[in-house]
Amino acid sequence: MTPVILLTGFLGSGKTTLLQRLLRHPSMEGTAVLVNEFGEVGLDHHLLDQIDENVVLLKSGCICCTVRGEVADALANLHSMRTRGEISFERVVIETTGLADPYPVLQTLTAHPVLRSHFSNGGVLTTVDTVNADIQVTHRAEAVRQIAAADRIVLTKTDLAAPQEEEALRQRLLRVNPAANIITSMSSVETILADFGPLSFFTSSKSATQNHICGPGCGHDAPTKCDSLTDQHRHHDETFGVTSFSLEIEGGIDWTMFGTWLTLLLHKYGDRIFRVKGILAIEGEALPIAIHGVQHLIHAPTHMDHWPKGMDQSGSKSSHLIFILEDIEPEKIRRSFHAFMNVDTVKAAAR
Numbered sequence: 467m468t469p470v471i472l473l474t475g476f477l478g479s480g481k482t483t484l485l486q487r488l489l490r491h492p493s494m495e496g497t498a499v500l501v502n503e504f505g506e507v508g509l510d511h512h513l514l515d516q517i518d519e520n521v522v523l524l525k526s527g528c529i530c531c532t533v534r535g536e537v538a539d540a541l542a543n544l545h546s547m548r549t550r551g552e553i554s555f556e557r558v559v560i561e562t563t564g565l566a567d568p569y570p571v572l573q574t575l576t577a578h579p580v581l582r583s584h585f586s587n588g589g590v591l592t593t594v595d596t597v598n599a600d601i602q603v604t605h606r607a608e609a610v611r612q613i614a615a616a617d618r619i620v621l622t623k624t625d626l627a628a629p630q631e632e633e634a635l636r637q638r639l640l641r642v643n644p645a646a647n648i649i650t651s652m653s654s655v656e657t658i659l660a661d662f663g664p665l666s667f668f669t670s671s672k673s674a675t676q677n678h679i680c681g682p683g684c685g686h687d688a689p690t691k692c693d694s695l696t697d698q699h700r701h702h703d704e705t706f707g708v709t710s711f712s713l714e715i716e717g718g719i720d721w722t723m724f725g726t727w728l729t730l731l732l733h734k735y736g737d738r739i740f741r742v743k744g745i746l747a748i749e750g751e752a753l754p755i756a757i758h759g760v761q762h763l764i765h766a767p768t769h770m771d772h773w774p775k776g777m778d779q780s781g782s783k784s785s786h787l788i789f790i791l792e793d794i795e796p797e798k799i800r801r802s803f804h805a806f807m808n809v810d811t812v813k814a815a816a817r
């Protein structure tokens with residue numbers, strides 16, 4: 467499977483600037499990039515060979531393609547060219563337009579009858595303009611969806627913002643998407659790409675606990691400790707009804723029951739579940755299973771070969787689930803989980 471990294475972010479937030487840096491890095495050799503226009507990326511001086519009207523080979527060993535129409539068609543075209551031996555690549559980066567909703571592209575990767583067998587979600591990288599994001603997030607649903615979809619957020623233009631502005635923005639972004647790992651564009655390319663993928667929240671060196679946002683400016687109380695479902699914590703950003711919350715369940719859970727519950731949940735509420743990610747301790751299994759889904763779709767679960775740091779302390783295993791929801795009361799999901807999975811009573815977490 468060829469991983470596809472989605473590079474998204476609001477208009478002028480620095481996607482192209484970041485893409486140019488990424489493409490210059492040796493570790494990105496062998497990347498095929500999908501953009502709207504060659505010109506936008508300013509690649510002229512990198513151009514090596516025009517393969518066809520929409521595809522050029524770059525000096526860096528990368529391929530650049532323009533998307534005329536559907537992203538799915540552009541990906542299918544790349545795949546066919548590779549099958550015919552005309553080009554080779556080992557990963558794809560798609561730079562969306564600044565007003566794009568990233569979810570349809572993610573769905574294409576999992577739902578398209580042909581593409582789903584050849585391409586996988588390699589993670590969503592979202593650029594956020596530190597100077598302008600507050601107003602964009604307040605007024606533009608696309609900006610919120612781009613942040614909600616992110617596995618990693620790259621704050622740009624931090625050089626133009628005061629440290630307290632940056633900190634306030636970080637808190638706001640984490641209220642929309644507590645699973646996102648936030649770094650600045652000052653970071654090295656190695657840092658930007660380190661452990662990057664749909665589960666980077668769980669697997670990056672920054673553990674879930676470190677990334678947790680309770681603290682000054684959070685505006686929430688500490689999560690309530692419960693008997694079995696130990697930690698249910700939610701964050702709500704007033705904008706566009708986007709809420710995120712997490713569940714931590716002590717001990718192993720029944721995989722079949724969980725699969726049925728999640729299928730039913732997504733069937734009913736998939737349109738409004740932007741993201742679900744989790745690392746699950748399964749009854750009878752020594753190692754965890756990672757799941758991640760986008761709206762109605764659940765990607766194939768992955769058997770992990772180790773427990774992420776800090777999640778298997780002193781042998782007491784627990785499952786972690788994170789949801790990013792639009793206009794759904796988290797309590798509904800918590801109650802349904804509780805009833806279906808037959809776990810002990812849970813107190814609602816204080817907000």
Ligand SMILES: Nc1nc2c(ncn2[C@@H]2O[C@H](COP(=O)(O)OP(=O)(O)OP(=O)(O)O)[C@@H](O)[C@H]2O)c(=O)[nH]1
Nearest residue numbers: 476477478479480481482483484564622623624651
């Ligand atoms: N000072 C500063 N300027 C930046 C930074 N990142 C990007 N810029 C500038 O912001 C402007 C927009 O950057 P682009 O990379 O074109 O942004 P984009 O998201 O690709 O823009 P669209 O494709 O129009 O949505 C350019 O003038 C960049 O030089 C940054 O970290 N600091």
